Amino acid sequence: WFKDEASSGTKAFFGVRGNTAPKSDVLSYANDSSIFLWVRYNGTRILGSFTHSRDSDWHHYVFRVNQNGSNIEVRGYLDGVLKLFTYDALTMSDYENTGNLLIGARNYDDSSPDIYFEGKQDEFAIFDSALSDGGVSTGQTAGGDIATIYNSGALGDLSSLSPVGWWRMGDNDGGTGTTITDQGSGGNDGTLTNGPIFSTDVP
Numbered sequence: 001w002f003k004d005e006a007s008s009g010t011k012a013f014f015g016v017r018g019n020t021a022p023k024s025d026v027l028s029y030a031n032d033s034s035i036f037l038w039v040r041y042n043g044t045r046i047l048g049s050f051t052h053s054r055d056s057d058w059h060h061y062v063f064r065v066n067q068n069g070s071n072i073e074v075r076g077y078l079d080g081v082l083k084l085f086t087y088d089a090l091t092m093s094d095y096e097n098t099g100n101l102l103i104g105a106r107n108y109d110d111s112s113p114d115i116y117f118e119g120k121q122d123e124f125a126i127f128d129s130a131l132s133d134g135g136v137s138t139g140q141t142a143g144g145d146i147a148t149i150y151n152s153g154a155l156g157d158l159s160s161l162s163p164v165g166w167w168r169m170g171d172n173d174g175g176t177g178t179t180i181t182d183q184g185s186g187g188n189d190g191t192l193t194n195g196p197i198f199s200t201d202v203p
Contacts, residue, residue: 001058001059001060001061001121001122001123001154001203002058002059002061002117002119002120002121002122003056003057003058003059003119003120003121003201003203004030004054004055004059004117004118004119005056005118005119005120006030006054006117006118006119008032009031009032009115010029010030010031010115011029011030011031011115011116011117011118011119012027012028012029012102012104012105012106012114012115012116012117013028013029013030013061013063013103013104013117013121014027014028014101014102014103014104014105014124015027015028015029015038015101015102015105015106015107016097016099016100016101016102016106016107016108016109017040017097017099017106017107017108017109018040018096018097018098018099018108018109019108019109019110019111020098020109020110021043022041022042022043022094022096023040023042023043024040024041024042024094024095024096024097025038025039025040025045025097026038026039026040026065026095026097026101027106028061028063028076029106029115030052030054032053032054033051033052033053034049034050034051034052035049035050035052035061035076035078035083036048036049037049037063037074037076037084039065039072039074039090041072041090041091041092041094041095042090042094042095042096044088044090046072046074046086046087046088046090048074048076048084048086049084050076050078050083050084052078052083058120058154058202058203059078059079060077060078060079060080060149060150060203061076061077061078062075062076062077062131062146062149062150063075063076064076064077064130064131064133064146065092065130066129066130067091067092068087070089070091071087071088071089071090072087072088072090072091072092073085073086073087074086074087075133077133077142077146077150079150080141080142080146080147080150080151081139081140081141081142082133082136082137082138082139082140082141082142083138083139084138085137085138097109103121103124103167103190104116104117104121104196105117116194120199120201121169122154122168122169122202122203123154123156123158123166123167123168123169123203124165124166124167124169125158125163125165125166125167125184126163126164126165126166126184126186127161127162127163127164128162128164131144131145131146131149131161132144132145132146133145133146133147134146134147145161148161149161153203154202154203158183159183162184162185163183163184163185164184164185164186165182165184165186165188166182166183166184167180167181167182167183167190168180168181168183169198170198175198176198178191178192179191179192180192
């Protein structure tokens with residue numbers, strides 16, 4: 001879930017870029033009119049976008065990447081609707097990056113983060129298999145796992161979908177401190193940097 005409060009400019013939801021070989025990336029960011037999804041495996045990039053203008057509302061966003069035969073498919077869902085579907089001939093096993101994925105910024109394997117998110121994020125999760133969507137086409141309301149997560153809201157329990165990473169942004173940490181405990185199976189606790197604060201403004 002996100003609430004984009006930037007007045008202008010490009011801001012990252014999450015991301016990591018590899019500028020050293022084999023140059024692999026995964027990231028997503030927004031500007032004033034669009035949301036962008038970007039993956040690059042061993043130097044070959046898939047870039048897609050869909051229209052979304054900044055507003056004062058909370059939105060639910062899913063970025064799905066999966067291997068389908070010789071292609072990698074990238075799908076973007078906003079508020080339970082499939083907004084983007086694109087693909088290219090890539091192989092997931094070619095992905096390799098020594099940088100850390102950051103939430104709310106774009107990180108690099110060889111330099112400092114940039115395009116910090118301005119706003120709020122909640123219930124950030126990562127799964128090690130593609131969430132089902134009921135086989136919908138672009139513009140249709142998703143079914144399956146995507147619908148389950150969206151319809152359960154920000155207080156929904158994701159444990160039945162076995163996330164490898166699930167950061168509730170303070171809900172289980174008492175809304176204090178600088179650690180966001182990973183409620184997924186990966187045990188990768190997050191560390192708050194640059195002074196973000198907890199908020200009672202939630203989806």
